[in-house]
Amino acid sequence: MQRIKHLLNLAAAPAxxxxxxxxxxxxxxxxxxxxxxLLPSPTMIVSTVASDFGSLLAHTAVTMAEAxxxxxxxxxxxxxxxxxxxxxxxxxxxxxxxxxALKTTPVVAIAPLLVVWFGxxxxxxxxxxxxxxxxxxxxxxxxxxxxxxxxxxxxxQSLAASKAQVFAKLxxxxxxxxxxxxxxxxxxxxxxxAIVGEFVGAQRGLGYLILVSSYHLESNVLFAAILAAAFGGxxxxxxxxxxxxxxxxxxxxxED
Amino acid sequence: MIELRNVNKSFGQLSVLANIxxxxxxxxxxxxxxxxxxxxxxxxxxxxxxxxxxSGDVIIDxxxxxxxxxxxxxxxxFQKPVLLPWRNLRQNVELPLExxxxxxxxxxxxxEILRTVGLQGFEDAMPRELSGGMQQRxxxxxxxVFSPMALLMDEPFAGADELLxxxxxxxxxELTQRLQQTVLFVTHSIPEAVLVSTxxxxxxxxxxxxxxxxxxxxxxxxxxxxxxxxxxDLVQRVRHILET
Numbered sequence: 001m002q003r004i005k006h007l008l009n010l011a012a013a014p015a016x017x018x019x020x021x022x023x024x025x026x027x028x029x030x031x032x033x034x035x036x037x038l039l040p041s042p043t044m045i046v047s048t049v050a051s052d053f054g055s056l057l058a059h060t061a062v063t064m065a066e067a068x069x070x071x072x073x074x075x076x077x078x079x080x081x082x083x084x085x086x087x088x089x090x091x092x093x094x095x096x097x098x099x100x101a102l103k104t105t106p107v108v109a110i111a112p113l114l115v116v117w118f119g120x121x122x123x124x125x126x127x128x129x130x131x132x133x134x135x136x137x138x139x140x141x142x143x144x145x146x147x148x149x150x151x152x153x154x155x156x157q158s159l160a161a162s163k164a165q166v167f168a169k170l171x172x173x174x175x176x177x178x179x180x181x182x183x184x185x186x187x188x189x190x191x192x193x194a195i196v197g198e199f200v201g202a203q204r205g206l207g208y209l210i211l212v213s214s215y216h217l218e219s220n221v222l223f224a225a226i227l228a229a230a231f232g233g234x235x236x237x238x239x240x241x242x243x244x245x246x247x248x249x250x251x252x253x254x255e256d
Numbered sequence: 257m258i259e260l261r262n263v264n265k266s267f268g269q270l271s272v273l274a275n276i277x278x279x280x281x282x283x284x285x286x287x288x289x290x291x292x293x294x295x296x297x298x299x300x301x302x303x304x305x306x307x308x309x310x311s312g313d314v315i316i317d318x319x320x321x322x323x324x325x326x327x328x329x330x331x332x333x334f335q336k337p338v339l340l341p342w343r344n345l346r347q348n349v350e351l352p353l354e355x356x357x358x359x360x361x362x363x364x365x366x367x368e369i370l371r372t373v374g375l376q377g378f379e380d381a382m383p384r385e386l387s388g389g390m391q392q393r394x395x396x397x398x399x400x401v402f403s404p405m406a407l408l409m410d411e412p413f414a415g416a417d418e419l420l421x422x423x424x425x426x427x428x429x430e431l432t433q434r435l436q437q438t439v440l441f442v443t444h445s446i447p448e449a450v451l452v453s454t455x456x457x458x459x460x461x462x463x464x465x466x467x468x469x470x471x472x473x474x475x476x477x478x479x480x481x482x483x484x485x486x487x488x489d490l491v492q493r494v495r496h497i498l499e500t
Binding site: 161169248 | 305336340351352
């Protein structure tokens with residue numbers, strides 16, 4: 001009960017602020033008779049969401065499936081490479097410059113190439129999403145796997161621990177807070193990657209919906225798609241936060 | 257028995273230890289004192305088989321130090337408690353048993369050792385829920401749980417305030433006397449070294465050479481000697497050797 005009260009208190013201020021913004025927005029569009037293709041009113045957007053809910057949900061599901069798959073792919077590969085880096089400076093020196101080059105190349109520049117190579121289906125979007133998520137996990141996991149207290153390493157060595165034991169019982173758990181920082185950053189990036197991929201060539205997904213509705217000046221649909229993307233990304237972020245609280249409770253700040 | 261014969265250690269051009277000869281019998285509590293950078297920690301790590309000497313031999317009960325380490329002969333206690341934050345107290349204390357493949361008899365042994373260091377009832381507590389003193393006791397319990405041949409302690413109470421340090425020193429001596437545990441103890445504090453040890457090894461400044469081994473012939477328990485004339489005289493003697 002106390003916890004619910006605390007959560008309600010936390011939510012009260014942002015909820016009031018949102019309500020204020022919506023009232024001002026609704027009033028401005030009505031009083032100034034703003035054309036809906038320029039700025040649809042909140043009630044119009046809500047009505048679009050309600051009427052097109054099925055279609056919106058289907059497009060969101062496609063985009064989120066691409067984003068989550070790309071996210072998973074990037075994190076598995078990124079963590080694998082980080083493990084290699086943590087054990088071999090030579091491997092890091094050989095590969096890291098290319099990882100940085102990949103990071104500094106905008107995914108929007110690579111996306112057309114991905115469509116040429118992998119077609120307009122889901123694969124090119126998954127890869128666009130994976131490319132954008134790859135760097136945060138690579139950097140953070142490498143750091144987390146390496147950032148082990150030297151005395152802890154000495155302790156393990158004094159107990160004749162094998163390399164596998166040092167990895168499983170020391171480096172891996174030590175890296176988890178760093179890994180989850182990367183995962184949280186990547187949740188929103190993965191949705192961006194999927195939508196950018198859809199902009200270039202797709203028949204479904206929120207990127208496709210945003211592009212088509214902008215061509216037709218259906219700003220109410222465009223806003224509904226943006227809302228869906230924000231909602232999907234937030235839900236994804238919240239899921240990772242909950243997973244972090246379950247798996248890494250020891251890294252949470254100590255409550256007074 | 258721990259025996260060092262003509263041990264030298266250099267890191268590149270830098271000579272850290274020179275011609276160390278030392279023998280430590282079972283059940284002895286030997287403190288190492290010396291100026292900063294004289295190689296005290298290096299000496300401890302050489303005994304524990306964590307680093308190899310550049311020349312000379314370290315023999316632990318007729319075996320090389322590296323072999324003794326692989327057999328789980330040393331319980332290290334560091335300046336920081338080095339508790340793994342994702343493991344509760346029991347899991348931290350039992351870590352050596354897991355790594356050495358001795359999990360079979362862990363339960364009763366853990367209970368016993370936690371009782372010995374005064375941490376019974378805190379088995380499920382996470383490290384961050386423990387005070388600094390409790391964390392250091394936990395690291396001592398972890399070093400003792402697998403009954404090592406020797407405890408190797410590197411300024412274990414340096415981070416504690418003076419009152420806590422005094423308490424931990426006396427608890428440690430009471431415990432090691434009761435267990436007849438061999439201890440090699442690195443410290444910066446001469447009064448602490450005199451209070452807890454059966455002998456004090458004095459090293460010179462870098463490269464660390466063995467200046468003198470001073471036997472501490474005080475009775476147990478040692479609490480009675482804190483602030484006493486005998487303690488003061490021994491401290492002055494060690495200080496004089498260090499300064500000359």
